[in-house]
Amino acid sequence: MTRQDTRQSSRASSTNKQSSNQTKQATNKQSSNQSSQQDRSVGKPLSRQAQKHERRQEEQHRRQQQRQRAARLRGALIGSIVAAFVAFAVINPRLHPSQNQNQGAQSQSTESIFNAAYPPVDSIFCDQLEQSASHYHALVYIYINGQQVQVPQGVGIASDSSCFYWMHTHDTTGVIHIEAPNGRDFTLGNFLDIWSTHFSGYHNELSSADGWTVYIGSQKYNGDFHNIVLKSHMIVTLAYNSPGVKPNPIYSWGTL
Numbered sequence: 001m002t003r004q005d006t007r008q009s010s011r012a013s014s015t016n017k018q019s020s021n022q023t024k025q026a027t028n029k030q031s032s033n034q035s036s037q038q039d040r041s042v043g044k045p046l047s048r049q050a051q052k053h054e055r056r057q058e059e060q061h062r063r064q065q066q067r068q069r070a071a072r073l074r075g076a077l078i079g080s081i082v083a084a085f086v087a088f089a090v091i092n093p094r095l096h097p098s099q100n101q102n103q104g105a106q107s108q109s110t111e112s113i114f115n116a117a118y119p120p121v122d123s124i125f126c127d128q129l130e131q132s133a134s135h136y137h138a139l140v141y142i143y144i145n146g147q148q149v150q151v152p153q154g155v156g157i158a159s160d161s162s163c164f165y166w167m168h169t170h171d172t173t174g175v176i177h178i179e180a181p182n183g184r185d186f187t188l189g190n191f192l193d194i195w196s197t198h199f200s201g202y203h204n205e206l207s208s209a210d211g212w213t214v215y216i217g218s219q220k221y222n223g224d225f226h227n228i229v230l231k232s233h234m235i236v237t238l239a240y241n242s243p244g245v246k247p248n249p250i251y252s253w254g255t256l
Contacts, residue, residue, distance in 0.1 A: 111181075115163045121197050122190045126156075126163035127181075134180040136232035137256045140188065141174055143242040144205055150174070152201040156194050167191045175256065178230060188236060189226030205240050213239045215247035 111125045118126035142149045156168025156177075166180040167190060178186055196202040205211070214221040215237040216228065225238060233253055239245040 115158055118158050118163055118165070118198060121165070121194045124166045124180075124186075124190060124194065126158060126165045128163055130164050130177075131166060131179045131181045134178065134183050136178050137253070138176045138178065138230040138232070138234040138236070139174050139251055140176060140191075141235070141237045141248065142203070142206075143237075143239040143245045144203060145240065146242045146244065149203060150201075151176075151195075152199065155199045155201075156191075165194050167194055176230065185229045187226065188228045188230060189224075191230075192226065206238075211240050213242070213245070215239075215249075217249040218247050 111120075111127070113119055113125070114128045115126055120126075140151060142151065150172040151169055151174045153169055153171050156165035157170075158164070164179070166178065167186055168177050168179075169175065170177060176191055180186070192202075192206050196207070209224040209226060212225060214223075214225045214228075217235055221228065221236075225236070228236060230236075233251075233256075235247075235249055235251055237245070237247040
């Protein structure tokens, strides 16, 4: 090998050695930088954007928990209301929005016919004893062709006194005794239906509202008198073809 070759070989070796050292230095520097960045990342506080994101996540979690608690409370409240309604319905099996309208039907379902010769009229029964749950009196005066006609004694009472309709008379004064097992309304038409169905002395003119002049107390009544709802101590005057009749709004009720 010539001296020139030796110098070239030495120069190449030196160059390779320098390149190797540079490569090692670059690698060590990069590794050092990465390690430094990792260290700073671990100890570095969160950025403002990261803090906002974290707060949003916490707020969403808190709201979700609140919604879940509210839903549980609503479910418990609804369950309590349903349970209370069911319990009340069981205790009060007759409760119904149209209870007042269906009182007649309820009476038929709970009452029984005591005397087959006197079946119910307008859902009004003939009971063995006079009722007392609802007890009051009304009075009716009747005039036909200018003459007063009497309401017979015993209308609504069986001929053998075996039963009493909830509307009946004990004398000829025209006083109607209303003695019923419940608080339903009773009309003058109900009483006339009982009278015409089973008892004598009924006047056919009473079947129609035509030709009648009607007073409640001293006030003239315009309408079908059959629909008058009787109240305690109400006085009704019916005048058929009797223009000279004047109502008498006064009656001595005594202990009635």
